[in-house]
Amino acid sequence: MNARHMNFFFRTLAVMILAGLSGCATEPWVMPYEREYLADPIMSTARDPLSDKHRQHVFDTREAARGATASGGGGCGCN
Numbered sequence: 001m002n003a004r005h006m007n008f009f010f011r012t013l014a015v016m017i018l019a020g021l022s023g024c025a026t027e028p029w030v031m032p033y034e035r036e037y038l039a040d041p042i043m044s045t046a047r048d049p050l051s052d053k054h055r056q057h058v059f060d061t062r063e064a065a066r067g068a069t070a071s072g073g074g075g076c077g078c079n
Helices: 003-022 032-038 049-063
Strands: none
Touching: none
8 A cells, every 4th residue: 555545544544433433422412301392293294294194094004004103903994
């Protein structure tokens, strides 16, 4: 390896180490007393929550795959 390749290697290694260390946090980003704001319904990304709920119900009934979205019941559609 020549000096140019070694310089590139060490710079890349330094950037990777700094990027890896920057992800370490000693405290959680969202404090427990701040989580109530994230659970507020206004923070939902759904444009039409009622339509989304109906669409999810139809999907669950068709696919018989209830339970993965924290909804209870069987897949027969009789709930």
